[in-house]
């Protein structure tokens with residue numbers, strides 16, 4: 001990966017830029033994005049106007065330079081002052097390039113334009129296939145064993161299933177180049193779960209912010225975890241942060257959340273009970289769904305707006321799910337992997353945890369010995385989704 005000039009948050013660690021051929025970031029832009037355009041075309045019979053817009057987007061990302069979003073697009077003003085227009089896609093920060101690609105894909109499909117395609121989620125066919133799969137049936141039935149477990153074991157099981165649910169990332173599965181997901185490795189590269197749980201147990205139950213990542217098989221265990229936090233009084237309220245519009249293929253929106261609740265209540269046994277309780281929690285205000293525009297911003301959380309900062313500052317704990325949230329939490333930078341997680345997140349306004357399977361180059365908080373072992377083992381441990389971590393920083 002190439003490096004560009006450093007910036008304020010971590011002067012020594014440059015942002016991840018796409019350019020070097022052969023880098024992970026480059027493979028996402030060169031392989032994953034064009035493949036995704038084709039999958040979207042095949043999944044939904046978009047009319048000629050949208051087909052032509054997809055052709056132009058494909059041409060732009062493969063051969064052209066970055067072109068602005070049309071001013072008529074909702075939220076276009078948030079993208080207007082970015083410094084990257086006219087540059088080649090591989091020459092700008094990875095996080096920005098990926099985010100802008102997803103926003104342009106929605107523009108090409110008329111997602112925000114009044115008319116018949118308004119609000120149609122281009123990724124819905126993939127998400128629906130996952131949510132209706134028999135694998136999900138099995139996972140929901142497995143919940144029947146949950147009430148028998150002692151509390152400590154339930155805590156751990158639910159944290160781990162929310163964590164490993166993060167492997168359910170359609171971006172990965174749709175990828176032609178990445179070779180899909182490898183076998184998951186048992187054991188976490190960092191496990192701060194005892195400190196995380198201690199924070200939730202200390203003092204009166206407060207608010208927990210759960211910043212969701214993917215829909216379906218990841219969101220289901222996230223919702224079960226939210227129910228567990230509420231029913232065990234680890235949290236008085238949970239705020240579930242969702243994406244305001246379809247993003248990074250499988251990221252969870254409000255529609256996806258309602259689909260999960262529906263899936264649970266239509267199941268039997270414990271899953272149905274949890275689903276019903278969660279519906280009531282939404283109606284009663286114990287579980288709030290929040291879709292902040294910054295959730296789809298191409299920036300690290302260090303640049304979050306004052307109202308979002310206030311939400312996280314007033315929480316007992318914020319849990320960031322998944323790889324993209326991790327990249328945004330620590331900044332998508334070339335951190336030395338042994339940089340303490342607390343240092344990389346020092347700006348964060350409250351206690352924060354990350355539950356993440358590793359699917360991109362960025363990582364912090366590793367013990368030197370762990371890093372040595374990982375580097376000596378499987379080559380792509382940072383990006384293959386085989387390893388995972390639970391990190392926590394108190395404030």
Ligand SMILES: O=P(O)(O)OC[C@H]1O[C@](O)(CO)[C@@H](O)[C@@H]1O
Pocket residue numbers: 028098166169171172213214248321322323324325327359360
């Ligand atoms: O769904 P997750 O865990 O956020 O993973 C999404 C990840 O997929 C990628 O788009 C490509 O791997 C990463 O850039 C991103 O971090």
